[in-house]
Amino acid sequence: MHRKAREPSVMTRFIFFRTQQALVTVFLVTAIIFVIIRLVGDPTHLMLPPEATEADRALLRDEMGLSDPIPIQYLRFVGDLVQGDMGTSYRFRRPALDVVMERLGATLLLTSLSLGVGTLVGIPLGVASAVRRDTVVDILAKGVAIFGQAAPPFLLALLLVRLFSVELRWLPTSGYGSFSNLILPALALGWYSAAGILRLTRSSMLEVLGSEYVKMARIKGLPAHVVIYKHALKNASLPVLTFMALQFGILMGGAVAIEAIFAWPGVGKLILDSISNLDYAVVQAAVTVSALIFVGLNLAVDILYAIIDPRIRLG
Amino acid sequence: MNILKNKGLRALKSAATGLLASVALAGVVHATEPAVDKDTIVFATDRNIAILDAQVDNTGNSDRYHWQLFDNLYTFDQDGRLTPQIAESFERSDDGLTYTFKIRDDVIFHNGAALTAEDVKYSIERILDPEVQSTRRPYFATTIDSVEVTDPSTVVVNMAKPDAVFMNKAAAFIAIVPKEYTESLDSPDEFARNPVGAGPYKFVELNVGQSLTLERFDDYYGEKPGIKTLVFKFISDSSTRVNALLTGEVDMADKIDAADVKRLETTDGIDVLPVPTGSPLHVRLYANDPDSPISDPKVRLALNYAVDENAIIESVMHGVGEPLSSFISKYYPVGVDPELEPYGYDPEKARQLLAEAGYPNGFDTKLLCPTSYSKDVAQAVVAFWSAVGINAELQIMDYSAWARLNNTHKSGPMTIMQYSNAINDPITPIFGTASKAGTWSDYENDEVEALIEKTNAASDPEERDKLFREIGKILRETGHSVLISEMFYVFGKNAGIEWEPQRGYAFYNLRTVSWK
Numbered sequence: 001m002h003r004k005a006r007e008p009s010v011m012t013r014f015i016f017f018r019t020q021q022a023l024v025t026v027f028l029v030t031a032i033i034f035v036i037i038r039l040v041g042d043p044t045h046l047m048l049p050p051e052a053t054e055a056d057r058a059l060l061r062d063e064m065g066l067s068d069p070i071p072i073q074y075l076r077f078v079g080d081l082v083q084g085d086m087g088t089s090y091r092f093r094r095p096a097l098d099v100v101m102e103r104l105g106a107t108l109l110l111t112s113l114s115l116g117v118g119t120l121v122g123i124p125l126g127v128a129s130a131v132r133r134d135t136v137v138d139i140l141a142k143g144v145a146i147f148g149q150a151a152p153p154f155l156l157a158l159l160l161v162r163l164f165s166v167e168l169r170w171l172p173t174s175g176y177g178s179f180s181n182l183i184l185p186a187l188a189l190g191w192y193s194a195a196g197i198l199r200l201t202r203s204s205m206l207e208v209l210g211s212e213y214v215k216m217a218r219i220k221g222l223p224a225h226v227v228i229y230k231h232a233l234k235n236a237s238l239p240v241l242t243f244m245a246l247q248f249g250i251l252m253g254g255a256v257a258i259e260a261i262f263a264w265p266g267v268g269k270l271i272l273d274s275i276s277n278l279d280y281a282v283v284q285a286a287v288t289v290s291a292l293i294f295v296g297l298n299l300a301v302d303i304l305y306a307i308i309d310p311r312i313r314l315g
Numbered sequence: 316m317n318i319l320k321n322k323g324l325r326a327l328k329s330a331a332t333g334l335l336a337s338v339a340l341a342g343v344v345h346a347t348e349p350a351v352d353k354d355t356i357v358f359a360t361d362r363n364i365a366i367l368d369a370q371v372d373n374t375g376n377s378d379r380y381h382w383q384l385f386d387n388l389y390t391f392d393q394d395g396r397l398t399p400q401i402a403e404s405f406e407r408s409d410d411g412l413t414y415t416f417k418i419r420d421d422v423i424f425h426n427g428a429a430l431t432a433e434d435v436k437y438s439i440e441r442i443l444d445p446e447v448q449s450t451r452r453p454y455f456a457t458t459i460d461s462v463e464v465t466d467p468s469t470v471v472v473n474m475a476k477p478d479a480v481f482m483n484k485a486a487a488f489i490a491i492v493p494k495e496y497t498e499s500l501d502s503p504d505e506f507a508r509n510p511v512g513a514g515p516y517k518f519v520e521l522n523v524g525q526s527l528t529l530e531r532f533d534d535y536y537g538e539k540p541g542i543k544t545l546v547f548k549f550i551s552d553s554s555t556r557v558n559a560l561l562t563g564e565v566d567m568a569d570k571i572d573a574a575d576v577k578r579l580e581t582t583d584g585i586d587v588l589p590v591p592t593g594s595p596l597h598v599r600l601y602a603n604d605p606d607s608p609i610s611d612p613k614v615r616l617a618l619n620y621a622v623d624e625n626a627i628i629e630s631v632m633h634g635v636g637e638p639l640s641s642f643i644s645k646y647y648p649v650g651v652d653p654e655l656e657p658y659g660y661d662p663e664k665a666r667q668l669l670a671e672a673g674y675p676n677g678f679d680t681k682l683l684c685p686t687s688y689s690k691d692v693a694q695a696v697v698a699f700w701s702a703v704g705i706n707a708e709l710q711i712m713d714y715s716a717w718a719r720l721n722n723t724h725k726s727g728p729m730t731i732m733q734y735s736n737a738i739n740d741p742i743t744p745i746f747g748t749a750s751k752a753g754t755w756s757d758y759e760n761d762e763v764e765a766l767i768e769k770t771n772a773a774s775d776p777e778e779r780d781k782l783f784r785e786i787g788k789i790l791r792e793t794g795h796s797v798l799i800s801e802m803f804y805v806f807g808k809n810a811g812i813e814w815e816p817q818r819g820y821a822f823y824n825l826r827t828v829s830w831k
Contacts, residue, residue, distance in 0.1 A: 040713070040715060040716050041713075041715040041716045041718060041719045042719050045715075045718040045719045045722050046373075046715060046718055047373055047450050048373070048450055048453055049373070049374070049450065049453060049454065049737070050722070050734075050743075050747050050754045050755055051453055051454060051743065051746075051747070051754065052453035052754070053453065053754075056452065056453040056456065059445055060445075060448060060452075062445075063445055063446065063448050064448065088504075089365075090448075091365045091366070091376075092365045092366060092523070093365075093366050093368075093371075093503075093504035093507045093508070094504065094508075099523070102523065102524075103524060106524075158554065161555070161558055162558075165558060165562055166558050166561055166562055169562060172562075172564055173555055173558040173559045173562055173564055174550055174552075174555045174558075174559060174564075175525075175548070175564075176525055177525075260551050260552045260555075261552045261554075261555055262555070263525070263548070263549060263550040263551065263552070263555060265523070265524030265525050269524075269551065270524070273363060273551075275715070276713070276714065276715055277715070278715050
């Protein structure tokens with residue numbers, strides 16, 4: 001009884017501590033990107049024609065609020081940030097946060113669907129290849145995994161487009177808005193994701209299948225599918241779940257090339273364009289939002305782990 | 316992080332695309348039907364369109380919509396010569412200090428308002444207002460003094476000092492916007508999302524990151540477009556643009572990769588149109604650093620003779636190029652001397668010139684190449700130089716970082732670049748790269764300086780032609796830069812489309828595009 005009553009306070013402290021850490025991380029990321037993007041270049045050089053003089057550029061910098069020293073600009077940025085204002089994009093002539101949020105949906109849709117494909121393919125195939133080790137199923141599954149991890153998603157994307165769009169004309173080459181637009185990008189990115197999930201599922205299944213309690217369950221004469229799906233997979237799925245949460249973040253980053261190939265209006269492509277155009281406000285907003293998502297996911301995983309395995313809270 | 320990853324993968328990706336291109340293309344049959352219908356053209360463009368204010372946006376972005384949505388006082392014909400648009404005529408005073416424009420009385424804006432001289436005055440003054448953050452301001456800020464409306468169809472522009480190419484700049488950069496409507500908006504930024512112009516197409520919808528839809532403006536005073544709807548689809552990946560063209564999902568596409576040209580040319584139902592931009596691809600030389608070997612004209616000529624531009628154009632640029640015989644592209648309407656010939660490839664002469672200059676064993680140097688130009692071309696140039704003993708270390712740099720260095724004389728001793736033909740008069744590349752005050756100039760020559768001075772007073776095309784021919788010749792004789800190639804925009808289109816493209820940099824003139 002006594003132990004149980006103390007339990008929430010340890011947990012609360014843990015969550016509080018980790019949340020603090022996460023916010024500090026996001027804060028550091030915004031500070032770093034703020035300075036770096038300003039060191040890369042000056043947008044007025046890209047905006048104005050070569051005929052422009054230094055005086056022309058200075059005037060424009062002034063209008064854009066870029067003529068103050070970087071620390072002062074940063075303080076202004078933080079001051080606006082706490083009020084939910086992330087500045088105005090010079091390219092879009094709109095609040096940078098709006099520009100990012102508009103694109104976030106497209107990226108999240110693609111990322112979650114790819115992770116869905118990855119899970120639906122990766123877990124069953126991983127289990128099958130562990131259970132039927134060294135059979136045709138295993139070799140086939142390993143082939144799927146090796147290709148998915150070795151070939152970058154864009155290569156797969158190009159192959160898929162060539163086959164299904166250009167040769168067979170079944171699906172559009174690119175675009176956004178209908179279900180048919182979603183299939184190829186989700187497949188290309190999902191394969192990459194499936195490869196990792198498959199390999200991890202396979203190895204942790206193998207480990208669990210070799211453990212004493214699974215042997216015990218078998219000796220007791222439980223049906224094979226009960227042993228595999230109820231006893232083994234349940235225990236083997238813990239590391240896989242963690243991996244999937246992290247994969248979500250990785251896929252968000254890895255979607256850039258896929259977004260470009262399929263003209264997918266996502267955040268990755270937006271960040272890329274905004275960096276090459278030195279659209280400071282959008283880069284800052286997009287990085288801040290991405291950092292929040294990434295750190296949030298990590299935080300969720302940490303907490304999940306702590307709930308499942310109390311030993312972690314001590315460390 | 317993603318950027319680095321992306322760049323690293325780019326080479327692999329182009330290799331993969333090439334590999335795919337060679338696979339089973341025989342099986343591809345192009346769809347000859349329009350993507351939507353014969354009243355619509357879907358145009359795949361490589362860059363996103365973020366805003367629709369041709370007064371604010373720079374040419375590299377406004378190129379796709381300026382010609383469709385907005386009319387100017389004057390414009391350019393297909394060869395780059397001035398031709399009237401909403402002004403019927405103009406008169407330039409002898410001292411070059413006043414321009415008097417007669418405005419047509421039958422021009423209507425997309426919102427139904429009639430265009431008057433007041434709108435013209437407002438449009439010019441809006442560009443000059445620093446708060447609007449117009450990228451066109453530097454072209455006019457020091458030359459325009461004031462704008463007056465003397466009667467509803469007459470506008471007088473008073474100049475602070477003469478500018479011989481004011482009309483070219485006005486034709487390229489002053490989009491006319493309606494005063495009443497624009498003033499009624501809360502901020503300049505709002506116009507960028509709800510543009511109203513007097514061009515042949517009106518704005519329907521901008522789907523940021525995806526597409527822009529325009530519609531024929533039926534009350535347009537001039538020749539009306541032959542299609543009802545024009546849709547720009549933003550497809551940044553060049554292989555995807557080509558695929559979309561092949562499957563008939565789009566009817567036209569821009570920036571076709573040179574590597575894809577031959578393959579598309581042999582595809583039935585697809586036309587490939589290389590359009591000269593009049594912009595010389597060259598190596599900028601920091602010639603006025605006395606400690607540098609490049610300060611010697613003989614060395615600069617040697618750098619030219621050492622490079623086989625024809626080989627570069629044929630094998631590296633996949634034939635999409637033409638050798639330059641002068642820094643003034645042969646696609647300018649003035650200043651082109653047909654007598655001049657390209658330097659040609661003569662490594663023997665290059666070695667001899669180097670020896671005469673005191674560098675019989677060549678020298679070590681550095682070549683910068685921004686990511687916006689072909690790295691392969693830069694590598695080929697470096698290889699040709701090394702064959703005559705010039706050992707140039709190639710440094711590739713991100714365009715956005717390079718632009719700042721290049722604009723502030725810090726991209727030396729040599730960098731690959733081009734000079735865009737934005738106003739169809741060679742004064743921009745000549746003043747920009749060969750006058751003491753030019754942003755990209757590291758070359759000083761009193762004779763050239765005097766000739767440039769003369770062009771400032773010469774607004775007559777024939778006189779300008781003569782002066783620029785002379786300048787072009789001197790620049791060629793003194794090795795002002797290493798000339799590589801003319802540049803082309805390569806468009807792909809469904810063979811059922813009729814289109815007369817506009818020469819020059821960043822001119823997407825889709826006013827006359829239609830289905831046969």
